Amino acid sequence: MPSPLSWIEVDAESIACNLRKFKSLLPSDTKLMAVVKGEAYGHGMVPTALCALRAGADWLGVFNLDEALELRQEGVMAPLLVLGYVPLADLEQALALDVRLTVSSLETISAAKEAAKKTGKKARLHLKVETGTQRLGLDEAGIKSALRMLRGDDLLVLQGIHTHFANIEDTTEHGYAKDQLERFENHLAAIREAGFDVPVPHTACSAAAILFPDTYFAMVRVGIGMYGMWPSKETYLSALQKGKDPLELRPALTWKTLVAQVKNVPVGAYVGYGCSYRTTRETKLAVLPIGYANGYDRLLSNRGHVLIRGLRAPIRGRVCMNLTMVDVTDIPGVSLEDEVVLLGRQGAEVIGAEQMASWAQTINYEIVTRADPYARRTFIGHPDE
Numbered sequence: 001m002p003s004p005l006s007w008i009e010v011d012a013e014s015i016a017c018n019l020r021k022f023k024s025l026l027p028s029d030t031k032l033m034a035v036v037k038g039e040a041y042g043h044g045m046v047p048t049a050l051c052a053l054r055a056g057a058d059w060l061g062v063f064n065l066d067e068a069l070e071l072r073q074e075g076v077m078a079p080l081l082v083l084g085y086v087p088l089a090d091l092e093q094a095l096a097l098d099v100r101l102t103v104s105s106l107e108t109i110s111a112a113k114e115a116a117k118k119t120g121k122k123a124r125l126h127l128k129v130e131t132g133t134q135r136l137g138l139d140e141a142g143i144k145s146a147l148r149m150l151r152g153d154d155l156l157v158l159q160g161i162h163t164h165f166a167n168i169e170d171t172t173e174h175g176y177a178k179d180q181l182e183r184f185e186n187h188l189a190a191i192r193e194a195g196f197d198v199p200v201p202h203t204a205c206s207a208a209a210i211l212f213p214d215t216y217f218a219m220v221r222v223g224i225g226m227y228g229m230w231p232s233k234e235t236y237l238s239a240l241q242k243g244k245d246p247l248e249l250r251p252a253l254t255w256k257t258l259v260a261q262v263k264n265v266p267v268g269a270y271v272g273y274g275c276s277y278r279t280t281r282e283t284k285l286a287v288l289p290i291g292y293a294n295g296y297d298r299l300l301s302n303r304g305h306v307l308i309r310g311l312r313a314p315i316r317g318r319v320c321m322n323l324t325m326v327d328v329t330d331i332p333g334v335s336l337e338d339e340v341v342l343l344g345r346q347g348a349e350v351i352g353a354e355q356m357a358s359w360a361q362t363i364n365y366e367i368v369t370r371a372d373p374y375a376r377r378t379f380i381g382h383p384d385e
Contacts, residue, residue, distance in 0.1 A: 005289040006257045006372045009344075010043050012381040014228050014250035016055035021247050022209055022222045023056050030216050032056065033202070035223035036071075037063035037083060042368040043227060043253055044377040046074045051379070052226065053078055061221055065090050068099045081126060081160075085136065091115035095123055100159060104128040104136035109149045109156065116155035125150075126160040126200070129187045131180040133166040143187060147194050160200035160218070161188060169207045169232040172241060177208070181215060207231040210247065211238055228252045229353055229364045251352065254344030255371050258337045259308070261287040262328070271325055272317025277302055279316075284329045286313065288340055291322040295370035296342065297360040300324075304359045306340050309333065310347025313340075343371065 023032050034052035036045045049060050049071055060076070062068050063084040071080060081100040088111040094101060095115050103109055103125045112123040127146060130137030138146060150156050163184050168177040181203065188201050204215040206225030228251035230236045239246045263285050271277045271285065286308065292298045301318040306326050313326040328334040343351055353364035360367065 006375045008377045009254045011252045012051045012379045014252040019055045031058040031219040033059040033221040035061040042371045047379045095121040100124045124157045124159040131163045131183040162202045207235045255342045257290045259286045260289045277317040286328045288324045291320045293321045294372040299360040307346035
């Protein structure tokens with residue numbers, strides 16, 4: 001197998017430690033769902049799922065049926081909820097895989113009933129209810145119609161209802177989230193008053209789990225926090241304002257590459273496409289075989305840093321499709337194939353996802369989720385050990 005030009009190391013114990021800290025917040029009868037969609041936020045779905053289950057996760061959350069299929073093929077038999085849309089033609093396969101389905105349309109309920117008849121397997125449904133995010137979700141009228149379709153049908157099981165908060169991470173003023181919670185509680189009460197048992201209502205994401213115990217219900221969905229990142233600085237500040245001891249989360253992912261060339265360039269030399277950087281001194285550059293095709297954002301151009309030999313090396317010029325140039329003039333002894341940390345710790349220096357996100361004008365979620373999808377991911381401390 002060829003040597004990698006970019007690779008990702010994931011600390012399994014950090015994932016387990018973070019998940020256990022969230023688990024410690026919950027009452028004993030509240031389940032914890034580890035959200036492993038998006039290749040486990042870039043960390044590697046299957047090994048992350050195994051690690052999370054070993055650390056005490058009760059359910060797993062995926063976005064699509066492909067992710068559910070991969071987990072089942074790898075022998076993961078824990079309860080799985082598909083949080084996104086499943087095409088109608090795939091519902092029979094979903095029931096055969098024994099996954100729980102998020103339902104946000106009446107058409108899905110109708111098709112799920114037919115799939116259940118054909119397979120002889122019950123369809124366990126989680127209604128996604130609209131509370132103010134205007135994404136997938138049934139409004140009040142849609143919920144009433146859904147209940148009419150579900151009533152008296154033994155093949156369709158209303159296992160849960162859920163929603164997602166629109167503005168719980170981006171602010172320290174949580175009035176909108178509280179309004180959403182009230183709408184959810186009203187929907188839940190109306191469904192129960194209509195005679196339906198709802199054993200697994202759930203609303204809480206990582207931020208809600210940290211800040212608002214009244215969002216827990218029967219299950220909490222932990223995503224970004226399990227990977228060792230706070231949902232936002234506002235969430236951290238809100239925790240302090242509430243007098244909570246902030247969870248000490250451990251980032252699990254380190255993204256690395258190597259030096260592909262070291263070169264000396266003269267004063268006044270232009271670096272990279274567009275001549276966006278010009279040297280003001282004799283400069284030593286290291287060329288890295290990484291670029292925006294690998295998820296290393298072009299907005300890092302002339303802004304970001306990498307770590308080489310435990311020191312920061314600033315990016316010079318534009319990030320290319322597959323190459324990036326960094327200034328190592330002030331780092332002694334840089335040589336060919338030196339290890340380079342793009343994201344994570346090297347020595348005493350750290351480049352966190354939050355810092356990289358600020359350079360790239362985005363959020364930490366996107367940084368880790370987009371980290372080189374082609375890169376080999378190695379778990380340090382295997383989840384099965």
